[in-house]
Amino acid sequence: QITLKESGPPLVKPTQTLTLTCTFSGFSLSTSGVGVGWIRQPPGKALEWLALVYWDDDKRYSPSLKTRLTITKDTSKNQVVLTMTNMDPVDTATYYCAHTVTLGSWYSDYWGQGTLVTVSS
Amino acid sequence: QSVLTQPPSVSGAPGQRVTISCTGSSSNIGAGYDVHWYQQLPGTAPKLLIYGNSNRPSGVPDRFSGSKSGTSASLAITGLQAEDEADYYCQSYDSSLRGVFGGGTKLTVL
Numbered sequence: 001q002i003t004l005k006e007s008g009p010p011l012v013k014p015t016q017t018l019t020l021t022c023t024f025s026g027f028s029l030s031t032s033g034v035g036v037g038w039i040r041q042p043p044g045k046a047l048e049w050l051a052l053v054y055w056d057d058d059k060r061y062s063p064s065l066k067t068r069l070t071i072t073k074d075t076s077k078n079q080v081v082l083t084m085t086n087m088d089p090v091d092t093a094t095y096y097c098a099h100t101v102t103l104g105s106w107y108s109d110y111w112g113q114g115t116l117v118t119v120s121s
Numbered sequence: 122q123s124v125l126t127q128p129p130s131v132s133g134a135p136g137q138r139v140t141i142s143c144t145g146s147s148s149n150i151g152a153g154y155d156v157h158w159y160q161q162l163p164g165t166a167p168k169l170l171i172y173g174n175s176n177r178p179s180g181v182p183d184r185f186s187g188s189k190s191g192t193s194a195s196l197a198i199t200g201l202q203a204e205d206e207a208d209y210y211c212q213s214y215d216s217s218l219r220g221v222f223g224g225g226t227k228l229t230v231l
Contacts, residue, residue, distance in 0.1 A: 037220065039167075046123055047159075047167065047210050049220035060218050096166055105173050106214040107157040111166040 002026035004112035022097030033103035040093040125223035132229040143211030151192035
């Protein structure tokens with residue numbers, strides 16, 4: 001049974017750095033073809049893909065946010081961490097992490113419940 | 122502005138058939154990358170509905186089907202039920218090495 005859960009601060013101030021942790025179980029991030037991605041959704045708006053780390057530690061980022069994002073994995077702890085620098089109120093959103101199939105196709109079949117992050121002074 | 126284009130809303134009466142379109146470009150859907158669909162019920166995380174253009178994960182009713190042609194894809198829902206009222210998102214991969222989503226379509230069951 002695959003589960004993922006996001007954790008992090010519910011409130012950050014503008015210009016601060018956000019650190020989110022995805023803790024998962026039921027799979028290994030060292031298995032070929034497996035990735036963990038981050039997706040966000042501002043209140044009432046659409047999903048936005050942010051970043052993904054592959055089983056082999058290759059990484060992909062949204063071009064529009066690439067300079068602000070860093071994704072890392074700790075296979076031994078079954079965790080993936082996303083950091084986003086220079087937070088702004090427009091970054092207020094629910095942030096999801098998801099188990100992603102990356103061989104032959106690229107889709108997220110298991111999602112965490114999401115964590116709402118509000119950016120406000 | 123989302124990379125993939127979906128209609129903002131569709132509606133249908135119970136029992137009817139509705140379709141939701143997803144239009145991309147030559148750098149994503151048109152480049153041969155698969156299209157996937159997610160259903161998001163109010164207040165919940167997205168759920169994978171269709172993967173690889175037309176495949177249903179275990180547990181998804183066969184009332185849901187997907188297709189792809191050229192730079193577009195479609196999700197069809199037959200025998201519409203009240204519980205199908207949700208937001209639907211298409212997703213693909215882009216030649217710029219990133220995942221891309223549609224803007225979402227709100228399905229209203231009349």
